[in-house]
Amino acid sequence: MESETESLAEGAEAKIHLATFLGLPAVRKVRLRKAYRHEALDARLRSERIRTEARLLREARRAGLRTPVIYDLDLSRETLTLERLEGTPLTEILRDPSGSPERRQEVVRHLGRALGRLHAASISHGDLTGSNVLWMGTDVAFLDLSLGSRTPGLEEFGIDLHLVEEDLRTLCADAEALYEIFQAAYSEANPRDAAAIRERAQEIKGRVRYA
Ligand SMILES: Nc1ncnc2c1ncn2[C@@H]1O[C@H](COP(=O)(O)OP(=O)(O)O)[C@@H](O)[C@H]1O
Ligand SMILES: [Mg+2]
Known part of the structure; x- marks a missing residue:
């Protein structure tokens, strides 16, 4: 259903992979673990941020702004799969x-x-x-x-x-x-x-x- 290709970017908080989702160009954004943060706190921050991001992307879009469509949110793997924008x-x-x-x-x-x-x-x-x-x-x-x-x-x-x-x-x-x-x-x-x-x-x- 979903296949992964190359890595597009690695920021401070997440790694972005080029992917496809049901045949559509997508990116997978995987939140990175931070060794310097206490594990429980880090897990909570990762989970909060991925949920905030998904919610705000959706709500901004609903307000008429251009944001990538959310294809999938996998909280167990802290992965957000988004429409790949060619910009x-x-x-x-x-x-x-x-x-x-x-x-x-x-x-x-x-x-x-x-x-x-x-x-x-x-x-x-x-x-x-x-x-x-x-x-x-x-x-x-x-x-x-x-x-x-x-x-x-x-x-x-x-x-x-x-x-x-x-x-x-x-x-x-x-x-x-x-x-x-x-x-x-x-x-x-x-x-x-x-x-x-x-x-x-x-x-x-x-x-x-x-x-
Ligand atoms: N949906 C997308 N379509 C195309 N490029 C994207 C998309 N999401 C992220 N990118 C690329 O990956 C980079 C890092 O993604 P971003 O969501 O900003 O992660 P980080 O939290 O690591 O900064 C962006 O600056 C952009 O160049
Ligand atoms: Mg960024």
Whole structure:
């Protein structure tokens, strides 16, 4: 039913394998054990995160955002089988020196709009870096929601925006202009709370800088 091929990525928390599921292109995300964590605590964290990730991927999708479809959740093997999305990680697009400014602007505009909609649906991402967002050619898709929340407050929302700003600063020379475009699109998609959330993101930035 399910066959495994090569390994696609190994992050801090999980290993991603290319796979197929009922003949469809899939990825299998296997949560890694952490030897430095107490075994019982580690098992609880793995189980919590995989369940959070599955729930938030589904709920974000239900709110109209692009996320991979969940094909299978195997709690006994701590494995999530997901639709394989053919997209390009935002990191790659943003740091590509031969990429045009217009393309970067289009991508961050879509990121802002999508994040605004995610937040308006009361979901925070929790780990919003350029490797956890794919550019699908016409829109962005969110991956890796295991640190997200379904009951976020200003702080969680603000952290999402702050991580985008940090990423842009690391990757692009035109970060400032791009972050403005991102924020404008975000505000349009989440008009009710955008002002307070943007203010919190600025506050977080100050805290991080002078900590
Ligand atoms: N559904 C998917 N389709 C295509 N690529 C994926 C998918 N899920 C993960 N990836 C790739 O694997 C990488 C790591 O996956 P991710 O879910 O972010 O795991 P981690 O928790 O280890 O960061 C992503 O940055 C992306 O490049
Ligand atoms: Mg990731």
